Amino acid sequence: MQGKNSTISQRAPRRRRTPGQPAALAGPGENAHGWCRRCHLHPSDFHGLRQLAATALEGGLDLAQELHESIAGAFLRIQPVGALTAFLYQKARSSSRILDRCLTRLLPPHSSRPAGWESTAEREAVLAAINGLIGDHLAESGNPMQIPMRLRVGGKPLPATPEALAAALKPASGKLLVLIHGLCRSDLQWRRNHHDHGEALARDLGYTAVYLHYNSGLHISSNGKQLAGQLEALYLAWPVPVEEISIVGHSMGGLLARSACHYAGLAGHEWLAHLRNMVFLGTPHHGASLERGGNWLTAVLGRNRYTAPFARLGRIRSAGITDLRYGNLRDEDWVGLDRFEHGDDRREPVPLPRGVRCYAVAGSVGKSDGDLRERLLGDGLIPLDTALGKHVHGRHSLSIPKSRQWVAYGVHHLDLLSSLAVYQRIRSWLAPAGMRSRRSARRP
Structure with missing residues (x-):
C-alpha cells in the first residue's frame, strides 16, 4: 500500500491553462491552442456526426411517414388526413435542415487540427x-x-x-x-x-x-x-x-x-x-x-x-x-x-x-x-x-x-x-x- 500511495503522490498536479497562456507554459500533453495532443475527437468528427445525425433524422422521418401512411391507408381512407400528414412531415424536414445549417456555422472548421494532435486507439x-x-x-x-x-x-x-x-x-x-x-x-x-x-x-x-x-x-x-x-x-x-x-x-x-x-x-x-x-x-x-x-x-x-x-x-x-x-x-x-x-x-x-x-x-x-x-x-x-x-x-x-x-x-x-x-x-x-x-x- 505504501508503494502505491507513493506513486500517486509523485504525480504532477494537473494544471489548467488560461486563455492566451504561451505554449511554454502549457500543461503536459497540451499545445499552444489548448488542445490535448491525444484526443478522442477531432474537429472533423463533429461535422461527421452532424451529417450522420441529419441523415438519421431524415431517415427516421421517412420511416415514420411511410409507417403512418401504411396504417392510415388501411383504416382511415380520408384524403384531408393524408394531406395534413404529408404537410406536417414536410415541415419537420424543413426544420431539421435549418437546424443542420445552424450547427454547421457553430462547429469549428474541418481542418482546425492543432499541431502535434494525435488520435487515440479508442x-x-x-x-x-x-x-x-x-x-x-x-x-x-x-x-x-x-x-x-x-x-x-x-x-x-x-x-x-x-x-x-x-x-x-x-x-x-x-x-x-x-x-x-x-x-x-x-x-x-x-x-x-x-x-x-x-x-x-x-x-x-x-x-x-x-x-x-x-x-x-x-x-x-x-x-x-x-x-x-x-x-x-x-x-x-x-x-x-x-x-x-x-x-x-x-x-x-x-x-x-x-x-x-x-x-x-x-x-x-x-x-x-x-x-x-x-x-x-x-x-x-x-x-x-x-x-x-x-x-x-x-x-x-x-x-x-x-x-x-x-x-x-x-x-x-x-x-x-x-x-x-x-x-x-x-x-x-x-x-x-x-x-x-x-x-x-x-x-x-x-x-x-x-x-x-x-x-x-x-x-x-x-x-x-x-x-x-x-x-x-x-x-x-x-x-x-x-x-x-x-x-x-x-x-x-x-x-x-x-x-x-x-x-x-x-x-x-x-x-x-x-x-x-x-x-x-x-x-x-x-x-x-x-x-x-x-x-x-x-x-x-
Whole structure:
C-alpha cells in the first residue's frame, strides 16, 4: 500500500491553462491552442456526426411517414388526413435542415487540427466500427469520418519514398509481412491481450510488418483493387530488395487479400510474383451465416405492407457487409444487381493465386473434433467449413491441402488474434524450411 500511495503522490498536479497562456507554459500533453495532443475527437468528427445525425433524422422521418401512411391507408381512407400528414412531415424536414445549417456555422472548421494532435486507439476503434457498418454511405456523402485506405505502422501512414520508408521502418528487411484486419476493425486492433501476430512474427522470423487500415464498409472488390495498387507502390518504393511477401488476413481481411491478388493479376503487378504465403484466420470464403440471416429477415419484412417500412433499417448495412453473404470478391459479383435482393449465390469462382502457399485457420467454440457446437457455430461467427475454404460445390472449393488447414478448438472469432496456439501454428507455417527441421529435431 505504501508503494502505491507513493506513486500517486509523485504525480504532477494537473494544471489548467488560461486563455492566451504561451505554449511554454502549457500543461503536459497540451499545445499552444489548448488542445490535448491525444484526443478522442477531432474537429472533423463533429461535422461527421452532424451529417450522420441529419441523415438519421431524415431517415427516421421517412420511416415514420411511410409507417403512418401504411396504417392510415388501411383504416382511415380520408384524403384531408393524408394531406395534413404529408404537410406536417414536410415541415419537420424543413426544420431539421435549418437546424443542420445552424450547427454547421457553430462547429469549428474541418481542418482546425492543432499541431502535434494525435488520435487515440479508442477513437480509431469507434471510427472503424462506424465505417464497417455504413462506410459506403460515408464515402458517397463525403463524410469526413470515412477512413482512407493506408498502409500504416504504429498507427502512422507509411511515407511514399524509399529514403523516408527506410527511416520510418528502422530498418526494413527483405521479408515483407502485410496484415489485413476484418470488418469493423482497425489496424491497431491486431494487438489483443498484449499480443500482436505481426510484432511476434517480425521478432521471431525477421519480417518487417506493415498493417492495412481501410474502410471495411466499401465493397470488397473496390478495396481489393485499391489494395493491389497500394501494394505495388509499396513494393516499388521498398528500400531494400524484396525477398518475399506474406499476407495474414483476419476475417474479411482474407477476402480482401484474395481480391487484391485477383486484380493484381489482371493489372500485371510485380508484387504478386513475390507473394509466397497467405494465412487466412477465420475468413468467410463462402459467406457468413449471420449476413444471410439478415438478408432473409429483410426480405420477409419487405413483403408485408405493415412491416415493409422496417425493411429500410435492414438496407442501412454497408456494401462490405452484404458482400459477406456469399464472399463476393469481384465487381461482377454485385454490379447491376440489387445487393439487398434475396437470391442464390451468383459468384464466379476465384481460385487462389498460383505459386502461393495458402493456409487456413478456423476457430471452433467446440472443445474437440465432432463437438456439436463446432458444426453449428464454428468460431461463433464463421462456420467451420467456409473458414477452411470447403464448399459443397467442387468448383467453389479452394482445395487447401489438409496439411495447411488447422482448427483452433475453444477459440472464438476475435480470439484468433491473441491465441498462443494460433500464433505458434502460423509461425511454424511461415518459418523457413531449415528452421522447421531444426525445431522438429529438437522435439523429444
